[in-house]
Amino acid sequence: MTTTVGDQDRQSATNAAIERSAAYYRLKADVEDFYYHEADLLDDRRFRDWLELLTEDVSYFMPIRRNVKFGQQVARENTKRGEGISWFDEDKWTLTKRVEQILTGVHYAEEPLSRITHMVSNVQIKEARPDIGTARELDVTSRFLVYQNRVEYETYIFVGRRNDTLRLTDTGWKIARREILLEQNILLAKNLTTFF
Amino acid sequence: MPLRNDFDQLVDVKGGFISREIFVDADIYRQELDKVFTRAWLLVGHESLVPNPGDFYTSRMGEESVILCRDKKGEIHVFLNSCRHRGMKVCRYEQGNTSLFTCPYHSWTYTTDGKLQGVPLHRTLYDGVLDREANSLVSVAKLCNYKGSIWATWDKDAPDFLTYLGDAKIHLDQALDCRDGREGGSEVIGVHKWVFPANWKFAAENFLGDTYHNPSHRSVDLIGIGPSAAAGKKGRRDDELEKAEHVWISFPAGHGVHSAIQPEANEYTESFLDNPILEKYFRHCFEERKRRLGEGARLLPFVGTIFPNTSYHGRQPRGLCAWHPHSPTSTEGWRFFLVDKDAPKEAKEYLRRYYMRYSGPAGMTEQDDMENWLYATAASTGTVARRYPFNYQQSMGAYVTDHPLGGDVSKQVTEQIARGFYRRWTTYMQGGDWHELLGSPAGNRQAAE
Incomplete structure (x- = not known):
């Protein structure tokens, strides 16, 4: 397998990497459709169905963003996948546990359930393997805006970037790898009970 | 209704009532910052965050930003993060x-030992006579590196840290010591920082042996997220203490712990079943610790709070928390996650994942804590709500004072620890001297009268 975009060291991959052909735009429309479907599942609270969109070997990662000196952003701004402490550095087992917890009905941080809307935009395919016409695996970047309203007055807005690797399976595209870059240092929310 | 400054009335330890005012009132909060947070010993960080000369880590004490710094000679300092000229960070x-x-503002510069070094146009604008020594970064009055954890106080009259800890020491020790019983040896593998809309004392009290709040974690206990969850064990951690006698202890300086004493035989309880390497490693640590500490190994830590705002989780998941006040109804939580520096790679890898799924704002267990603290704070701000104090009457009088572990020792879930915490909080708010703050008999008498 070739290298994957995703983590911070590859964020600045140029737009020129893939020619904006008709095949590119067809594929991009598919990917956008996939993301809209994903957002629907989450916002409709069909969490078990959402799990089905993740590959068995999924890696789901949200680093902690740190305030670092100019020039050190690439090396030190974000905590790293696979080491130390991040907000999330999860596999499918843990994500499944998170879903099961919500479904107990006594996970008080999500009981009653929050009202959540996921907005996805700025979708770009950064790399297609083996090629754009017959792609089985994609590196895709996007932006998200997640609005959460909880109980009465609690409101949180999470904004950031996602770097995904999507894999084509018998049942369509699935998420094999996700990096979520929330644009916050100290988390300005009491909890992260939603999925991104 | 008690006057807001009559702390003996607000905190009625004898009757078991504590006014909601102390959790929501802005004036009481301002007084806390002055009377509690400039005097008590506060957790600042850990030496592993600043391993080399010139390393720094910005932290907080109370509401204020401080710099934890190791100078060129290797000595550790804690400074207020504010320029002496116009205050810029x-x-x-x-x-x-x-x-x-x-300093980005006027370019005054300070060395890593806090001394003012560079003052632009020093000769022309200050006649070359500005007193650099007197304009150093403001340093804490006392600092202690205790088994790697760094603590500081702004009060030059404060007792040394070990005196301050008192008999709570051996409980905190077990969060800081190696799993196999060697002293110290921990490192921080990451820090969570987040803001939640609750009074800081809810968080401090949560770790003061409030075992009573267990039902709020029912969801994780039902699904099982512990180190043996994949092997089919329910619960949020391994039940290492299933045969132990639990103790809840209130110490006179305001600290409180929930620990456990293993039976005399002190046999290993199977844990970390999800990973054979870890199972073997922790079994080894258990036997080593027993060999090293003998009888002492029977004491196992669970949770505790060192007055006022430092909490620890001694075993699963292991770490130190600082509950930094932001406002009467807002707190910044920091959680320093600890592992043995020389633990095998597999253990560190497993533990960091366990810590993340358990702890902090993304942690499946602690999310429910934050929910409780938020709505308990929010529902206590009302005019009518403030007329009705919280009930702290649980297990009144159910403790002994002659237990070898010291303090007021209870064998049942108890709010005696919370009562002790707020009794001492009252002494701080009344401007007590250090004799009283450490809970000398005079201090106790005064609070009880």
């Missing part, structure tokens, strides 16, 4: 290495 990076802190 001299460091807005979280962590790094530097030879100088340069």
Whole structure:
């Protein structure tokens, strides 16, 4: 397998990497459709169905963003996948546990359930393997805006970037790898009970 | 209704009532910052965050930003993060290495031992006579590196840290010591920082042996997220203490712990079943610890709070928390996650994942804590709500004072620890001297009268 975009060291991959052909735009429309479907599942609270969109070997990662000196952003701004402490550095087992917890009905941080809307935009395919016409695996970047309203007055807005690797399976595209870059240092929310 | 400054009435330890005012009132909060947070010993960080000369880590004490810094000679300092000229933060990076802190405003510079070094146009504008020594970064009055954890106080009259800890020491020790019983040896593998809309004392009290709040974690206990969950064990951690006698202890300086004493035979309880390497490693640690500490190994830590705002989780998941006040109804939580520095790679890898799924704002267990603290705070701000104090009458009088572990020792779930915490909080708010703050008999008598 070739290298994957995703983590911070590859964020600045140029737009020129893939020619904006008709095949590119067809594929991009598919990917956008996939993301809209994903957002629907989450916002409709069909969490078990959402799990089905993740590959068995999924890696789901949200680093902690740190305030670092100019020039050190690439090396030190974000905590790293696979080491130390991040907000999330999860596999499918843990994500499944998170879903099961919500479904107990006594996970008080999500009981009653929050009202959540996921907005996805700025979708770009950064790399297609083996090629754009017959792609089985994609590196895709996007932006998200997640609005959460909880109980009465609690409101949180999470904004950031996602770097995904999507894999084509018998049942369509699935998420094999996700990096979520929330644009916050100290988390300005009491909890992260939603999925991104 | 008690007057807001009559702390003996607000905190009625004898009757078991504590006014909601102390959790929501802005004036009481301002007084806390002055009377509690400038005097008590506060957790600042850990030496592993600043391993090399020139390393710094920005932290907090109370509401204020401080710099934890290791100078060129290797000595550790804690400074107020504010230029002596116009107050600009001299460091807005979280962590790094530097030879100088340069204020962005007028470019005064400070060395890593806090001394003012550079003052632009010193000769022309200050006649070359500005007293650099007197304009150093403001340093804490006392600092202690205790088994790697760094503590500080702004009060030059404060007792040394070990005196301050008193008999709570051996409980905190077990969060800081190696799993196999060697002293110290921990490192921080990451820090969570987040803001939640609740009074800081809810968090401090949660770890003061409030075992009573267990039902709020029912969801994780039902699904099982512990180190043996994949092997089919329910619960949020391994039940290492299933045969132990639990003790809840209130110490006179305001600290409180929930620990456990294993039976005399002190046999290993199977744990970390999800990973054979870890199972073997922790079994080894258990036997080693027993060999090293003998009888002492029977004491196992669970949770505790060192007055006022430092909490620890002694075993699963292991770490230190600082509950930094932001406002009467807002707190910044910091959680320092600890592992043995020389633990095998597999253990560190497993533990960090366990810590993340358990702890902090993304942690499946602690999310429910934050929910409780938020709505308990929110529902206590009302005019009518404030007329009705919280009930702290649980297990009144159910403790002994002659237990070898010291303090008021209870064998049942108890709010005696919370009562002790707020009794001491009252002494701080009344401006008590250190004799009283450490809970000398005079201090106790005064609070009880």
